[in-house]
Amino acid sequence: MAGAFDGFGQKAIPFLKALDFHQNREWFQENRDLFERELRDPFGDLVETLSERFAAAGMGLRGDRKKSLFRINRDVRFAKDKRPYNRHLSAILSPDGTKMEQGVLFVYIGLDRCFAGVAWWQPGPALLLAMRQAIATRPGEFRTLIATLKKAGLELDTEGCMKRTPRGFEHVAEADLAVAIRNRHFVVRHAIDPAGIHGPALVDELVDFTLRAKPLLDWGRAIEGKVPKD
Template identity: 85%
Template sequence: MAVTFNGFGQKAIPFLKALDFHQSREWFQENRDLYERELYEPFGDLVETLSERFAAAGLGLRGDRKKSLFRINRDVRFSKDKRPYNSHLSAILSLDGTKVEQGVLFVYIGLDRCFAGVAWWQPGPELLQAMRKAIATKPAEFRSLVGTLKKAGLELDTEGCMKRAPRGFEHVKEADLAQAIRNRHFAVRHTIDPAGIHTPALVEELVDFTLRAKPLLGWGKAIQGMVSED
Protein backbone atom coordinates (compact mmCIF):
# COMPACT_ATOMS: atom_id res chain seq x y z
CA MET A 1 0.00 0.00 0.00
CA ALA A 2 1.36 3.41 -1.00
CA VAL A 3 2.43 5.72 1.82
CA THR A 4 2.40 9.49 1.93
CA PHE A 5 4.83 11.74 3.76
CA ASN A 6 2.94 14.42 5.65
CA GLY A 7 5.91 15.97 7.43
CA PHE A 8 7.88 15.30 10.58
CA GLY A 9 6.08 15.97 13.83
CA GLN A 10 6.39 19.36 15.48
CA LYS A 11 8.14 17.67 18.40
CA ALA A 12 10.79 15.92 16.25
CA ILE A 13 13.60 18.40 16.94
CA PRO A 14 12.54 19.01 20.58
CA PHE A 15 12.68 15.23 21.06
CA LEU A 16 16.27 15.14 19.74
CA LYS A 17 17.17 18.04 22.03
CA ALA A 18 15.73 16.26 25.07
CA LEU A 19 17.39 12.97 24.11
CA ASP A 20 20.73 14.71 23.72
CA PHE A 21 20.31 16.15 27.21
CA HIS A 22 19.21 12.95 28.96
CA GLN A 23 21.26 10.35 27.05
CA SER A 24 19.48 7.69 29.05
CA ARG A 25 18.07 4.38 27.94
CA GLU A 26 15.38 4.71 30.59
CA TRP A 27 14.34 8.12 29.27
CA PHE A 28 14.35 6.88 25.68
CA GLN A 29 12.17 3.88 26.51
CA GLU A 30 9.72 6.11 28.36
CA ASN A 31 9.51 8.36 25.31
CA ARG A 32 9.75 5.76 22.54
CA ASP A 33 6.19 6.42 21.39
CA LEU A 34 7.06 10.07 20.88
CA TYR A 35 10.20 9.12 18.93
CA GLU A 36 8.31 6.75 16.65
CA ARG A 37 5.37 9.10 16.06
CA GLU A 38 7.27 12.35 15.55
CA LEU A 39 10.50 11.16 13.92
CA TYR A 40 10.95 7.50 13.00
CA GLU A 41 7.63 6.73 11.29
CA PRO A 42 7.59 10.02 9.33
CA PHE A 43 11.16 9.32 8.19
CA GLY A 44 10.05 5.93 6.92
CA ASP A 45 7.18 7.60 5.09
CA LEU A 46 9.63 10.09 3.56
CA VAL A 47 11.95 7.35 2.30
CA GLU A 48 9.13 5.35 0.74
CA THR A 49 7.46 8.40 -0.78
CA LEU A 50 10.78 9.47 -2.29
CA SER A 51 11.29 5.95 -3.65
CA GLU A 52 8.02 6.20 -5.55
CA ARG A 53 8.85 9.66 -6.87
CA PHE A 54 12.36 8.63 -7.90
CA ALA A 55 11.02 5.60 -9.75
CA ALA A 56 8.62 7.82 -11.69
CA ALA A 57 11.45 10.26 -12.48
CA GLY A 58 13.81 7.51 -13.64
CA LEU A 59 16.37 8.20 -10.94
CA GLY A 60 16.50 4.62 -9.72
CA LEU A 61 17.24 5.46 -6.08
CA ARG A 62 15.12 3.55 -3.61
CA GLY A 63 14.77 2.44 -0.02
CA ASP A 64 12.30 1.40 2.62
CA ARG A 65 11.65 2.01 6.29
CA LYS A 66 13.30 -1.23 7.38
CA LYS A 67 16.59 -1.06 5.45
CA SER A 68 17.26 2.61 4.81
CA LEU A 69 17.19 4.27 8.23
CA PHE A 70 20.25 4.30 10.45
CA ARG A 71 19.82 3.45 14.10
CA ILE A 72 19.59 6.31 16.54
CA ASN A 73 21.72 4.23 18.92
CA ARG A 74 25.42 5.04 18.74
CA ASP A 75 28.09 2.37 18.29
CA VAL A 76 30.28 3.14 21.29
CA ARG A 77 32.51 0.05 21.18
CA PHE A 78 35.55 1.88 19.81
CA SER A 79 34.71 5.42 20.87
CA LYS A 80 35.77 7.42 23.90
CA ASP A 81 32.38 9.12 23.69
CA LYS A 82 30.07 6.67 25.43
CA ARG A 83 26.81 8.57 24.99
CA PRO A 84 24.32 5.91 23.85
CA TYR A 85 22.25 8.00 21.40
CA ASN A 86 22.80 10.21 18.38
CA SER A 87 21.23 13.65 18.26
CA HIS A 88 20.11 13.00 14.69
CA LEU A 89 18.38 10.43 12.52
CA SER A 90 19.46 9.70 8.96
CA ALA A 91 18.70 7.49 5.99
CA ILE A 92 20.12 6.44 2.62
CA LEU A 93 18.37 5.75 -0.68
CA SER A 94 20.50 3.86 -3.18
CA LEU A 95 20.31 2.00 -6.48
CA ASP A 96 19.85 -1.37 -4.77
CA GLY A 97 18.01 -0.13 -1.69
CA THR A 98 20.84 -0.96 0.74
CA LYS A 99 23.18 1.24 2.76
CA VAL A 100 26.34 -0.27 1.22
CA GLU A 101 25.77 0.74 -2.41
CA GLN A 102 27.58 3.77 -3.86
CA GLY A 103 25.81 6.65 -5.60
CA VAL A 104 23.20 7.61 -3.00
CA LEU A 105 20.89 10.23 -1.55
CA PHE A 106 21.62 10.77 2.14
CA VAL A 107 19.10 12.62 4.31
CA TYR A 108 20.03 13.89 7.78
CA ILE A 109 17.60 15.39 10.28
CA GLY A 110 19.50 16.55 13.35
CA LEU A 111 19.65 18.82 16.31
CA ASP A 112 22.73 20.54 14.85
CA ARG A 113 21.51 20.80 11.23
CA CYS A 114 19.31 19.28 8.56
CA PHE A 115 20.67 18.52 5.10
CA ALA A 116 20.69 16.14 2.15
CA GLY A 117 23.58 14.93 0.04
CA VAL A 118 23.95 13.12 -3.25
CA ALA A 119 27.24 11.30 -3.07
CA TRP A 120 29.79 8.74 -4.04
CA TRP A 121 30.99 8.70 -0.46
CA GLN A 122 34.40 7.23 0.34
CA PRO A 123 34.27 4.77 -2.56
CA GLY A 124 36.51 1.73 -2.41
CA PRO A 125 40.12 2.01 -3.61
CA GLU A 126 39.44 0.62 -7.09
CA LEU A 127 36.50 2.89 -7.82
CA LEU A 128 38.19 5.95 -6.30
CA GLN A 129 41.29 5.30 -8.41
CA ALA A 130 39.12 5.04 -11.53
CA MET A 131 37.36 8.31 -10.70
CA ARG A 132 40.67 10.09 -10.25
CA LYS A 133 41.94 8.62 -13.50
CA ALA A 134 38.80 9.81 -15.28
CA ILE A 135 39.42 13.36 -14.04
CA ALA A 136 43.06 13.29 -15.17
CA THR A 137 42.47 11.69 -18.58
CA LYS A 138 39.09 13.22 -19.47
CA PRO A 139 39.32 16.73 -18.04
CA ALA A 140 36.79 18.23 -20.45
CA GLU A 141 34.18 15.70 -19.40
CA PHE A 142 34.80 16.37 -15.71
CA ARG A 143 34.74 20.14 -16.18
CA SER A 144 31.46 19.80 -18.05
CA LEU A 145 30.05 17.93 -15.04
CA VAL A 146 31.25 20.65 -12.66
CA GLY A 147 29.78 23.33 -14.90
CA THR A 148 26.42 21.57 -15.10
CA LEU A 149 26.30 21.22 -11.33
CA LYS A 150 27.25 24.86 -10.89
CA LYS A 151 24.42 25.98 -13.17
CA ALA A 152 22.12 23.94 -10.94
CA GLY A 153 23.42 25.76 -7.87
CA LEU A 154 25.60 22.89 -6.64
CA GLU A 155 29.31 22.52 -5.90
CA LEU A 156 31.40 19.47 -5.14
CA ASP A 157 32.14 19.08 -1.45
CA THR A 158 35.80 19.28 -0.41
CA GLU A 159 35.45 17.95 3.14
CA GLY A 160 38.23 15.51 3.98
CA CYS A 161 40.27 16.44 0.91
CA MET A 162 43.87 15.16 0.90
CA LYS A 163 46.56 17.77 1.42
CA ARG A 164 48.80 16.27 -1.25
CA ALA A 165 48.21 14.57 -4.56
CA PRO A 166 47.67 10.81 -4.27
CA ARG A 167 50.42 8.60 -5.65
CA GLY A 168 50.40 8.46 -9.44
CA PHE A 169 48.68 11.83 -9.91
CA GLU A 170 51.52 14.18 -9.01
CA HIS A 171 51.76 15.21 -12.68
CA VAL A 172 48.31 16.85 -12.66
CA LYS A 173 49.07 20.55 -12.17
CA GLU A 174 45.90 22.36 -13.26
CA ALA A 175 44.43 23.68 -10.03
CA ASP A 176 40.82 22.58 -10.48
CA LEU A 177 41.75 19.06 -11.55
CA ALA A 178 44.41 18.68 -8.85
CA GLN A 179 41.87 19.76 -6.23
CA ALA A 180 39.29 17.25 -7.47
CA ILE A 181 41.79 14.40 -7.58
CA ARG A 182 42.64 14.98 -3.91
CA ASN A 183 39.01 14.35 -2.96
CA ARG A 184 38.24 11.18 -1.05
CA HIS A 185 34.61 11.35 -2.16
CA PHE A 186 32.43 13.16 -4.67
CA ALA A 187 29.34 14.76 -3.20
CA VAL A 188 27.02 17.75 -3.35
CA ARG A 189 24.90 19.00 -0.47
CA HIS A 190 21.61 20.76 0.07
CA THR A 191 20.75 22.56 3.30
CA ILE A 192 17.27 21.87 4.62
CA ASP A 193 15.58 24.57 6.66
CA PRO A 194 14.56 22.85 9.94
CA ALA A 195 11.30 24.82 9.83
CA GLY A 196 10.47 23.11 6.54
CA ILE A 197 10.65 19.50 7.70
CA HIS A 198 7.09 19.53 9.02
CA THR A 199 5.27 19.68 5.67
CA PRO A 200 4.88 17.42 2.61
CA ALA A 201 6.75 20.07 0.60
CA LEU A 202 10.00 18.49 1.82
CA VAL A 203 9.43 15.73 -0.75
CA GLU A 204 9.40 18.20 -3.64
CA GLU A 205 12.48 19.92 -2.23
CA LEU A 206 14.44 16.67 -2.12
CA VAL A 207 13.23 15.49 -5.53
CA ASP A 208 14.31 18.82 -7.04
CA PHE A 209 17.72 18.59 -5.37
CA THR A 210 18.28 15.01 -6.52
CA LEU A 211 17.31 15.83 -10.10
CA ARG A 212 19.78 18.73 -10.09
CA ALA A 213 22.46 16.36 -8.78
CA LYS A 214 21.62 13.60 -11.28
CA PRO A 215 24.67 14.34 -13.50
CA LEU A 216 26.95 13.43 -10.58
CA LEU A 217 25.16 10.11 -10.18
CA GLY A 218 25.49 9.42 -13.90
CA TRP A 219 29.18 10.32 -13.99
CA GLY A 220 30.02 7.97 -11.15
CA LYS A 221 27.80 5.19 -12.44
CA ALA A 222 29.51 5.21 -15.84
CA ILE A 223 32.93 4.90 -14.18
CA GLN A 224 31.64 2.20 -11.82
CA GLY A 225 30.37 0.25 -14.82
CA MET A 226 33.80 0.31 -16.47
CA VAL A 227 35.44 -0.86 -13.23
CA SER A 228 32.94 -3.73 -12.98
CA GLU A 229 33.76 -4.84 -16.54
CA ASP A 230 37.50 -5.04 -15.90
Protein backbone atom coordinates in the same frame (compact mmCIF):
# COMPACT_ATOMS: atom_id res chain seq x y z
CA MET B 1 2.32 0.94 7.84
CA ALA B 2 3.38 2.87 4.78
CA GLY B 3 1.79 6.21 4.08
CA ALA B 4 2.37 9.36 2.10
CA PHE B 5 4.78 11.71 3.83
CA ASP B 6 2.93 14.52 5.58
CA GLY B 7 5.90 15.96 7.47
CA PHE B 8 7.88 15.29 10.60
CA GLY B 9 6.11 15.95 13.86
CA GLN B 10 6.38 19.35 15.52
CA LYS B 11 8.19 17.63 18.41
CA ALA B 12 10.82 15.92 16.24
CA ILE B 13 13.63 18.40 16.91
CA PRO B 14 12.56 19.01 20.55
CA PHE B 15 12.73 15.23 21.04
CA LEU B 16 16.32 15.17 19.77
CA LYS B 17 17.17 18.06 22.07
CA ALA B 18 15.71 16.27 25.08
CA LEU B 19 17.39 12.99 24.12
CA ASP B 20 20.73 14.77 23.83
CA PHE B 21 20.24 16.16 27.34
CA HIS B 22 19.23 12.89 28.99
CA GLN B 23 21.31 10.38 26.99
CA ASN B 24 20.11 7.31 28.86
CA ARG B 25 18.17 4.21 27.93
CA GLU B 26 15.52 4.65 30.62
CA TRP B 27 14.50 8.08 29.30
CA PHE B 28 14.51 6.84 25.72
CA GLN B 29 12.32 3.84 26.51
CA GLU B 30 9.86 6.06 28.36
CA ASN B 31 9.67 8.32 25.29
CA ARG B 32 9.93 5.71 22.52
CA ASP B 33 6.37 6.34 21.37
CA LEU B 34 7.21 10.01 20.88
CA PHE B 35 10.34 9.07 18.89
CA GLU B 36 8.40 6.72 16.64
CA ARG B 37 5.45 9.04 16.09
CA GLU B 38 7.32 12.31 15.56
CA LEU B 39 10.55 11.16 13.90
CA ARG B 40 11.04 7.54 12.92
CA ASP B 41 7.70 6.71 11.32
CA PRO B 42 7.55 9.98 9.32
CA PHE B 43 11.11 9.31 8.14
CA GLY B 44 9.96 5.91 6.88
CA ASP B 45 7.10 7.61 5.05
CA LEU B 46 9.55 10.10 3.55
CA VAL B 47 11.86 7.37 2.26
CA GLU B 48 9.04 5.38 0.70
CA THR B 49 7.38 8.45 -0.82
CA LEU B 50 10.71 9.49 -2.33
CA SER B 51 11.21 5.95 -3.65
CA GLU B 52 7.91 6.19 -5.53
CA ARG B 53 8.84 9.57 -6.98
CA PHE B 54 12.30 8.39 -8.01
CA ALA B 55 10.89 5.24 -9.63
CA ALA B 56 8.55 7.38 -11.72
CA ALA B 57 11.47 9.63 -12.72
CA GLY B 58 13.84 6.73 -13.51
CA MET B 59 16.40 7.95 -10.97
CA GLY B 60 17.66 4.54 -9.88
CA LEU B 61 17.31 5.32 -6.17
CA ARG B 62 15.09 3.48 -3.73
CA GLY B 63 14.68 2.49 -0.12
CA ASP B 64 12.21 1.42 2.53
CA ARG B 65 11.54 2.03 6.19
CA LYS B 66 13.23 -1.21 7.28
CA LYS B 67 16.52 -1.04 5.38
CA SER B 68 17.15 2.65 4.74
CA LEU B 69 17.05 4.27 8.18
CA PHE B 70 20.12 4.31 10.38
CA ARG B 71 19.72 3.47 14.03
CA ILE B 72 19.55 6.32 16.49
CA ASN B 73 21.75 4.26 18.81
CA ARG B 74 25.46 5.01 18.57
CA ASP B 75 28.10 2.30 18.24
CA VAL B 76 30.28 3.17 21.23
CA ARG B 77 32.45 0.03 21.34
CA PHE B 78 35.60 1.79 20.15
CA ALA B 79 34.57 5.41 20.74
CA LYS B 80 35.87 7.75 23.41
CA ASP B 81 32.44 9.42 23.40
CA LYS B 82 30.22 6.91 25.18
CA ARG B 83 26.92 8.75 24.78
CA PRO B 84 24.47 6.03 23.65
CA TYR B 85 22.30 8.07 21.26
CA ASN B 86 22.86 10.18 18.18
CA ARG B 87 21.68 13.77 17.97
CA HIS B 88 20.15 13.02 14.59
CA LEU B 89 18.32 10.45 12.51
CA SER B 90 19.35 9.72 8.93
CA ALA B 91 18.57 7.50 5.96
CA ILE B 92 19.97 6.46 2.59
CA LEU B 93 18.26 5.76 -0.72
CA SER B 94 20.49 3.75 -3.03
CA PRO B 95 20.41 1.85 -6.34
CA ASP B 96 19.53 -1.46 -4.63
CA GLY B 97 17.78 -0.11 -1.53
CA THR B 98 20.58 -1.11 0.87
CA LYS B 99 23.24 0.92 2.66
CA MET B 100 26.05 -0.89 0.86
CA GLU B 101 25.82 0.70 -2.60
CA GLN B 102 27.48 3.85 -3.94
CA GLY B 103 25.77 6.77 -5.68
CA VAL B 104 23.14 7.57 -3.07
CA LEU B 105 20.83 10.18 -1.60
CA PHE B 106 21.50 10.76 2.10
CA VAL B 107 18.98 12.63 4.28
CA TYR B 108 19.93 13.90 7.74
CA ILE B 109 17.54 15.42 10.27
CA GLY B 110 19.50 16.58 13.28
CA LEU B 111 19.71 18.82 16.27
CA ASP B 112 22.74 20.55 14.77
CA ARG B 113 21.46 20.84 11.17
CA CYS B 114 19.24 19.28 8.53
CA PHE B 115 20.59 18.51 5.07
CA ALA B 116 20.58 16.14 2.12
CA GLY B 117 23.51 14.93 0.06
CA VAL B 118 23.95 13.12 -3.22
CA ALA B 119 27.14 11.22 -2.72
CA TRP B 120 29.79 8.84 -3.82
CA TRP B 121 30.96 8.49 -0.22
CA GLN B 122 34.13 6.55 0.62
CA PRO B 123 34.17 4.65 -2.68
CA GLY B 124 36.34 1.55 -2.63
CA PRO B 125 39.96 1.79 -3.81
CA ALA B 126 39.26 0.58 -7.36
CA LEU B 127 36.34 2.95 -7.92
CA LEU B 128 38.10 5.91 -6.34
CA LEU B 129 41.16 5.29 -8.53
CA ALA B 130 38.94 5.07 -11.62
CA MET B 131 37.25 8.36 -10.70
CA ARG B 132 40.59 10.08 -10.27
CA GLN B 133 41.83 8.66 -13.57
CA ALA B 134 38.67 9.91 -15.28
CA ILE B 135 39.37 13.43 -14.00
CA ALA B 136 43.01 13.28 -15.14
CA THR B 137 42.43 11.72 -18.57
CA ARG B 138 39.06 13.27 -19.49
CA PRO B 139 39.25 16.74 -17.96
CA GLY B 140 36.74 18.24 -20.36
CA GLU B 141 34.09 15.77 -19.28
CA PHE B 142 34.75 16.51 -15.61
CA ARG B 143 34.72 20.27 -16.13
CA THR B 144 31.41 19.98 -17.95
CA LEU B 145 30.05 18.13 -14.91
CA ILE B 146 31.25 20.87 -12.57
CA ALA B 147 29.77 23.59 -14.79
CA THR B 148 26.44 21.76 -14.96
CA LEU B 149 26.31 21.39 -11.19
CA LYS B 150 27.25 25.04 -10.73
CA LYS B 151 24.45 26.11 -13.07
CA ALA B 152 22.10 24.08 -10.85
CA GLY B 153 23.39 25.88 -7.75
CA LEU B 154 25.56 23.00 -6.54
CA GLU B 155 29.27 22.44 -6.02
CA LEU B 156 31.43 19.56 -4.87
CA ASP B 157 32.02 19.38 -1.13
CA THR B 158 35.68 19.43 -0.07
CA GLU B 159 35.22 17.60 3.24
CA GLY B 160 37.97 15.04 3.78
CA CYS B 161 40.06 16.33 0.88
CA MET B 162 43.69 15.10 0.98
CA LYS B 163 46.33 17.72 1.63
CA ARG B 164 48.65 16.24 -0.99
CA THR B 165 48.10 14.85 -4.45
CA PRO B 166 47.80 11.04 -4.31
CA ARG B 167 50.60 8.96 -5.74
CA GLY B 168 50.41 8.51 -9.48
CA PHE B 169 48.76 11.86 -10.15
CA GLU B 170 51.68 14.21 -9.48
CA HIS B 171 51.74 15.09 -13.19
CA VAL B 172 48.32 16.78 -13.03
CA ALA B 173 49.22 20.46 -13.10
CA GLU B 174 45.88 22.23 -13.58
CA ALA B 175 44.78 23.52 -10.19
CA ASP B 176 41.09 22.63 -10.48
CA LEU B 177 41.86 19.06 -11.54
CA ALA B 178 44.52 18.60 -8.86
CA VAL B 179 42.09 19.73 -6.17
CA ALA B 180 39.39 17.38 -7.46
CA ILE B 181 41.78 14.43 -7.55
CA ARG B 182 42.55 14.98 -3.86
CA ASN B 183 38.91 14.29 -2.99
CA ARG B 184 38.17 11.12 -1.05
CA HIS B 185 34.45 11.57 -1.73
CA PHE B 186 32.38 13.20 -4.46
CA VAL B 187 29.42 14.88 -2.79
CA VAL B 188 26.99 17.76 -3.28
CA ARG B 189 24.81 18.96 -0.41
CA HIS B 190 21.54 20.77 0.10
CA ALA B 191 20.71 22.57 3.34
CA ILE B 192 17.21 21.91 4.63
CA ASP B 193 15.51 24.61 6.66
CA PRO B 194 14.49 22.89 9.93
CA ALA B 195 11.27 24.90 9.86
CA GLY B 196 10.38 23.21 6.57
CA ILE B 197 10.52 19.58 7.70
CA HIS B 198 6.96 19.52 9.05
CA GLY B 199 5.06 19.41 5.77
CA PRO B 200 4.81 17.36 2.56
CA ALA B 201 6.61 20.04 0.52
CA LEU B 202 9.88 18.52 1.77
CA VAL B 203 9.37 15.72 -0.75
CA ASP B 204 9.33 18.13 -3.71
CA GLU B 205 12.36 19.93 -2.26
CA LEU B 206 14.37 16.71 -2.06
CA VAL B 207 13.26 15.48 -5.47
CA ASP B 208 14.27 18.83 -7.00
CA PHE B 209 17.68 18.67 -5.32
CA THR B 210 18.29 15.09 -6.46
CA LEU B 211 17.34 15.89 -10.04
CA ARG B 212 19.74 18.84 -10.03
CA ALA B 213 22.45 16.53 -8.65
CA LYS B 214 21.73 13.73 -11.14
CA PRO B 215 24.74 14.61 -13.36
CA LEU B 216 27.01 13.60 -10.46
CA LEU B 217 25.19 10.28 -10.16
CA ASP B 218 25.42 9.71 -13.91
CA TRP B 219 29.13 10.57 -13.98
CA GLY B 220 29.94 8.14 -11.21
CA ARG B 221 27.73 5.37 -12.57
CA ALA B 222 29.40 5.54 -15.98
CA ILE B 223 32.78 5.07 -14.31
CA GLU B 224 31.53 2.43 -11.87
CA GLY B 225 30.15 0.36 -14.73
CA LYS B 226 33.65 -0.13 -16.12
CA VAL B 227 35.31 -1.07 -12.82
CA PRO B 228 35.72 -4.86 -12.43
CA LYS B 229 33.71 -6.34 -9.58
CA ASP B 230 35.61 -7.91 -6.72
